[in-house]
Amino acid sequence: MDTENKNQIKSYLTFKLGNEEFAAHVGKVLNILELTPITKVPKAPEYLKGVINLRGAILPVIDTRIKFGMPETEYTNNTCIIVLDIDVDGESVHVGAIVDSVQAVLEIDNSQIMPLPTLGSRYKSEFIIGMAKVDERFIIILNMDAIFSVDEITSIVDSNQTINEETDPQ
Amino acid sequence: MDSFRNKFIEEAAELIDKLEVSVLELEKSPNDEKLIQQVFRVMHTLKGNSAMFGFDLIDSFTHNLETIYDMIRNGQLEVSKDILNITFSSVDHLKAMLDEQNYEDPDFKTVHDGLMGKINSIINPGNAETVTQKTETTKEKSESLSTYYILFEPNEDIFKNGTNPLYLLDELCSLGDHKVFAHFNRLPGIMEIIPNLCYTYWEVLLATDQDVNAIHDVFIFVETDSKLEIQKLAEENLLADKLFVEEVSQLAEVQKDVGLVTIQRLATKAVARINKEKAKQFTKERIATKDKTAASIRVSSDKLDHLMNLVSELVTTQARLSLFAEQTNVPGLAPIVENVHKLTRQLRDIAFSIVLIPIENLFGRFQRLVRDLSAELHKEVDFIVEGADTELDKTIIENLSDPLMHVIRNSMDHGIEDARVRIANGKPAKGKIHLKAFYSGASVIIQVSDDGAGIDTETIHAKAISKGLVPSDKKMSKKEILDLIFLPGFSTARKVTDVSGRGVGMDVVKKKIADIRGEVEVESEVGKGTTITIKLPLTLSIIDGLLVSIDSSPFVIPLSSIDKIYAVDKESVYNSFNNLVTLDGTQIPFFSLRKEFNLKPSNEELEQVVVVNFEDNRVGLVVDYVIGEYQAVLKPLGKHYKSHDIFSGATILGDGTVALVMDTNKIIKMFATRK
Numbered sequence: 001m002d003t004e005n006k007n008q009i010k011s012y013l014t015f016k017l018g019n020e021e022f023a024a025h026v027g028k029v030l031n032i033l034e035l036t037p038i039t040k041v042p043k044a045p046e047y048l049k050g051v052i053n054l055r056g057a058i059l060p061v062i063d064t065r066i067k068f069g070m071p072e073t074e075y076t077n078n079t080c081i082i083v084l085d086i087d088v089d090g091e092s093v094h095v096g097a098i099v100d101s102v103q104a105v106l107e108i109d110n111s112q113i114m115p116l117p118t119l120g121s122r123y124k125s126e127f128i129i130g131m132a133k134v135d136e137r138f139i140i141i142l143n144m145d146a147i148f149s150v151d152e153i154t155s156i157v158d159s160n161q162t163i164n165e166e167t168d169p170q
Numbered sequence: 171m172d173s174f175r176n177k178f179i180e181e182a183a184e185l186i187d188k189l190e191v192s193v194l195e196l197e198k199s200p201n202d203e204k205l206i207q208q209v210f211r212v213m214h215t216l217k218g219n220s221a222m223f224g225f226d227l228i229d230s231f232t233h234n235l236e237t238i239y240d241m242i243r244n245g246q247l248e249v250s251k252d253i254l255n256i257t258f259s260s261v262d263h264l265k266a267m268l269d270e271q272n273y274e275d276p277d278f279k280t281v282h283d284g285l286m287g288k289i290n291s292i293i294n295p296g297n298a299e300t301v302t303q304k305t306e307t308t309k310e311k312s313e314s315l316s317t318y319y320i321l322f323e324p325n326e327d328i329f330k331n332g333t334n335p336l337y338l339l340d341e342l343c344s345l346g347d348h349k350v351f352a353h354f355n356r357l358p359g360i361m362e363i364i365p366n367l368c369y370t371y372w373e374v375l376l377a378t379d380q381d382v383n384a385i386h387d388v389f390i391f392v393e394t395d396s397k398l399e400i401q402k403l404a405e406e407n408l409l410a411d412k413l414f415v416e417e418v419s420q421l422a423e424v425q426k427d428v429g430l431v432t433i434q435r436l437a438t439k440a441v442a443r444i445n446k447e448k449a450k451q452f453t454k455e456r457i458a459t460k461d462k463t464a465a466s467i468r469v470s471s472d473k474l475d476h477l478m479n480l481v482s483e484l485v486t487t488q489a490r491l492s493l494f495a496e497q498t499n500v501p502g503l504a505p506i507v508e509n510v511h512k513l514t515r516q517l518r519d520i521a522f523s524i525v526l527i528p529i530e531n532l533f534g535r536f537q538r539l540v541r542d543l544s545a546e547l548h549k550e551v552d553f554i555v556e557g558a559d560t561e562l563d564k565t566i567i568e569n570l571s572d573p574l575m576h577v578i579r580n581s582m583d584h585g586i587e588d589a590r591v592r593i594a595n596g597k598p599a600k601g602k603i604h605l606k607a608f609y610s611g612a613s614v615i616i617q618v619s620d621d622g623a624g625i626d627t628e629t630i631h632a633k634a635i636s637k638g639l640v641p642s643d644k645k646m647s648k649k650e651i652l653d654l655i656f657l658p659g660f661s662t663a664r665k666v667t668d669v670s671g672r673g674v675g676m677d678v679v680k681k682k683i684a685d686i687r688g689e690v691e692v693e694s695e696v697g698k699g700t701t702i703t704i705k706l707p708l709t710l711s712i713i714d715g716l717l718v719s720i721d722s723s724p725f726v727i728p729l730s731s732i733d734k735i736y737a738v739d740k741e742s743v744y745n746s747f748n749n750l751v752t753l754d755g756t757q758i759p760f761f762s763l764r765k766e767f768n769l770k771p772s773n774e775e776l777e778q779v780v781v782v783n784f785e786d787n788r789v790g791l792v793v794d795y796v797i798g799e800y801q802a803v804l805k806p807l808g809k810h811y812k813s814h815d816i817f818s819g820a821t822i823l824g825d826g827t828v829a830l831v832m833d834t835n836k837i838i839k840m841f842a843t844r845k
Contacts, residue, residue, distance in 0.1 A: 037827070039723060039820070039827065039828040039829070039830065040723065041807070041811060041814065041817065041830060042766075042767035042768065042769075043767065043768075043814065043816060043840075044811065044814050048810060048811070048814075051807060051808075051811075051820055051828050051830075052828060053822050053826050053827065053828050056483075056486070056822060057805065058805045058806065058807060058808060058819075058820045058822075058828060059808070060807065060808045060810040060811060062810070088809060091809075093808065093809050093810075094808070095808070095810060
């Protein structure tokens with residue numbers, strides 16, 4: 001599937017981290033796996049959970065909660081690994097993302113996607129494509145390439161924003 | 171047809187490389203006849219191939235180039251700097267010629283015409299234009315020469331017909347190589363001579379490519395009333411055989427005429443002699459070519475890659491089979507599985523040896539580089555190559571070219587000083603660069619050393635401080651300072667030259683070498699020279715390893731680095747203050763991998779210490795227990811773990827779990843520096 005075709009598809013996979021609902025474009029999603037035993041890589045950053053055997057290839061697995069700066073929780077039956085195809089400098093890199101639960105595949109029209117409010121947002125704008133309101137719920141549509149690209153270790157929570165909110169009396 | 175052309179281009183590129191190497195050697199020993207022959211032969215093959223596949227431009231170009239070396243071969247020319255320079259430019263030009271798209275390029279044409287002019291002026295200093303045709307005709311002639319014996323006894327009154335027999339002889343001689351014996355023994359005494367009669371007769375030996383009819387044609391008008399004998403002596407140029415000519419000449423002097431019979435006898439002898447020599451040469455050539463053809467076949471690298479992948483999968487599958495056999499107790503299965511295991515291992519080893527190629531080609535390229543640089547920088551350098559037959563995985567060699575080239579350029583540009591400076595420092599004016607490759611355990615070491623100025627650690631240190639790369643108050647060892655040159659953006663060249671010093675320096679070298687799991691080290695002594703050492707793994711994809719378990723996770727330690735395994739009780743490991751354990755009477759520093767990997771201590775009473783070689787020391791790594799030997803198919807951990815290089819990869823075990831493969835050098839380095 002080339003990029004043009006991918007862009008015409010308006011399907012998004014939604015998943016939950018805690019109470020918040022996020023969405024990723026289906027073009028980025030290769031596979032959804034049940035949680036399998038993960039081989040830990042000692043001395044690696046905490047968000048890099050380890051590697052798994054994905055049909056004979058080695059797949060690095062990232063804990064999305066830690067990556068997003070959320071507290072870690074116990075894995076449950078609903079915990080899944082979403083296998084993503086990430087574009088890193090024009091090269092396709094596969095990576096697994098651990099999420100609390102996968103929800104559904106939704107059709108979201110481009111017109112439904114609203115830009116993020118510039119002020120007061122918890123998230124850094126470069127990681128967010130926009131927000132969509134579906135059935136009275138707000139879903140945050142993520143830029144998976146930016147979030148899971150290799151060099152990006154920082155959390156997507158905008159720390160400046162929080163500091164500003166705290167220090168600024170207004 | 172296209173595939174043939176591609177094949178030709180591939181082969182031609184190889185031939186051109188070979189030519190370059192040969193010419194480089196020839197430059198060193200210009201009088202070596204073998205080398206001249208070799209250069210000629212390569213050109214000849216190239217010419218033949220290009221003609222066959224319709225690369226006419228290459229054909230005609232190499233033809234002229236070949237003529238130069240033919241002339242050198244025959245002693246008509248001597249190898250000179252001029253000729254070598256033209257040959258080198260021609261080699262470059264030939265490379266360009268392989269791409270037909272270049273032909274329309276005006277620059278290409280200028281180069282081509284320029285080179286053709288130069289070549290022609292060497293072949294024929296007087297007349298450059300006609301060379302091509304001329305050489306062609308003489309060449310063809312030499313191919314099918316026959317030697318004839320001709321006895322011409324004209325009728326006595328031949329002059330009366332207005333015929334001059336000398337003209338006939340002239341015409342005869344124009345047919346080819348010749349030797350004429352005139353006999354005057356019929357001459358009567360001076361009183362009896364009748365001046366208008368012809369008393370002379372001739373014997374002629376003629377080596378020609380024309381047939382007997384052509385000779386008859388010469389005498390067509392006098393044949394009827396002269397005595398003419400034409401006999402073919404041999405299908406060789408007997409006149410080229412010095413001994414034969416001498417013998418005939420001697421006979422001709424003492425006897426009144428040599429006579430057909432005698433000549434034929436001599437001719438048979440000469441033919442036998444020539445044939446013998448030819449046969450000798452032929453077998454020699456055949457042995458030489460046989461060596462080459464029988465020893466190797468051409469296989470596309472795609473197929474090799476495919477083969478390697480299949481072998482990797484086979485190894486993984488075999489591991490699964492072994493595990494399955496262990497778990498199910500079917501009688502008779504175990505020996506089969508063991509056999510499969512053995513065969514897989516052998517197959518793996520052979521598949522590996524196939525993709526190993528000698529580093530020779532790469533080194534040849536550098537000879538050329540040094541030669542060109544030495545002219546460009548006006549620095550005379552002896553370039554010594556050692557261990558060119560060392561074999562490495564072809565992917566490694568492909569990736570080694572750029573970094574090595576950079577290192578050699580650096581040596582030429584920054585290392586070797588100007589001749590004046592060298593003499594002032596009491597060194598020979600000619601610099602020396604030593605490129606060496608050799609095996610060391612399961613690695614290959616490649617060293618580039620020069621006897622140049624060396625690296626001044628103080629300059630480096632000062633520069634690193636001024637660039638803000640290191641804090642100014644930090645005390646650093648010599649090795650640490652030298653390692654600064656591998657930092658990005660660090661280039662010590664005072665002025666930027668064409669050759670090196672563009673700021674993309676040793677850091678790129680280090681990165682590229684690291685990409686192929688290699689390491690770079692630098693040693694230098696001011697005023698004495700610099701040595702860059704590159705350490706590379708033999709292969710990239712499958713390694714022999716030891717499977718161990720730490721906190722019930724499997725890990726693989728490469729067998730190549732393992733020295734010995736000991737069992738020690740837990741107390742001596744955990745209650746050691748100085749991290750030393752006494753094994754076989756010697757104290758060995760150790761690291762508990764559980765502790766280093768931040769895992770909780772184990773409950774077992776016994777622990778295993780795997781002693782590995784680290785630089786020149788032995789270091790112990792404490793693991794829970796050793797599972798056994800394991801052939802690990804290395805798979806990359808992926809980009810996310812790129813900076814995390816204490817593991818060189820991962821491998822999938824028989825039961826589908828993933829085991830990490832340790833890079834013991836890096837692991838120990840990390841633990842050691844942290845303390």
